[in-house]
Amino acid sequence: MEDLLLFIFLTFLLAASLSVCFIKKLIHAVIVFGVYSLVMSVIWQMLGSPDLAITEAAAGIGVSVIMIAVVTRLGREDQ
Amino acid sequence: MPDKILREITSLLLPFIQMYGIYVVFHGHLSPGGGFAGGMVLGVSLVLYILVFGLDSCLRKIPHHLSSALESFGTLWYAAVGFVGLLRGASFLMNKGAGIDVGTPGELFSGGLIFIITIGVGVKVASTMLSLFYTLVEED
Numbered sequence: 200m201e202d203l204l205l206f207i208f209l210t211f212l213l214a215a216s217l218s219v220c221f222i223k224k225l226i227h228a229v230i231v232f233g234v235y236s237l238v239m240s241v242i243w244q245m246l247g248s249p250d251l252a253i254t255e256a257a258a259g260i261g262v263s264v265i266m267i268a269v270v271t272r273l274g275r276e277d278q
Numbered sequence: 279m280p281d282k283i284l285r286e287i288t289s290l291l292l293p294f295i296q297m298y299g300i301y302v303v304f305h306g307h308l309s310p311g312g313g314f315a316g317g318m319v320l321g322v323s324l325v326l327y328i329l330v331f332g333l334d335s336c337l338r339k340i341p342h343h344l345s346s347a348l349e350s351f352g353t354l355w356y357a358a359v360g361f362v363g364l365l366r367g368a369s370f371l372m373n374k375g376a377g378i379d380v381g382t383p384g385e386l387f388s389g390g391l392i393f394i395i396t397i398g399v400g401v402k403v404a405s406t407m408l409s410l411f412y413t414l415v416e417e418d
Binding site for chain 1: 302310311312314315318319321322325326329407410411414415
């Protein structure tokens with residue numbers, strides 16, 4: 200059961216990380232990147248590493264998504 | 279300016295996020311997490327505060343030079359605690375070998391110097407997140 204769940208999550212991770220490259224609108228790409236970090240955090244927890252899960256939840260979902268959003272917003276205002 | 283619902287929910291949720299960050303930092307030697315993870319949660323809570331209540335309101339509470347100073351303080355704190363081992367006649371960052379009382383395993387105030395070092399790491403990571411965000415936003 201857990202193997203099946205892990206397989207589904209890993210497939211979802213692959214799809215999310217590939218679609219970040221091909222999505223045209225920046226805001227949609229940022230949201231999909233946040234989903235990628237969320238699934239990655241759940242996978243860390245399932246693999247028995249809660250330490251990394253907390254860090255991924257804070258750094259991946261919180262900081263990097265916000266940083267990308269701020270940087271792309273500033274870039275769009277310049278143009 | 280964000281709407282009223284966002285502001286109310288954030289002001290309700292923010293103390294719990296920060297308390298969880300402080301909890302993770304203080305239990306760094308007992309449970310999963312530690313200085314980095316707990317400091318990151320604290321830093322994210324401050325960034326959330328900026329996003330909802332505006333940059334000026336956070337700059338009034340924690341100015342940019344204060345967060346930069348806290349960042350340096352965390353690193354210097356780590357080094358200063360490391361020199362305790364040298365001063366007691368053992369090697370750098372030595373904990374139990376330098377004759378420091380490590381207490382009972384599993385209690386909150388145990389682990390000797392690790393407990394003190396983790397607080398410095400938490401302050402460092404939280405203020406680094408804040409300074410990074412200040413630098414990115416003030417760039418324009």
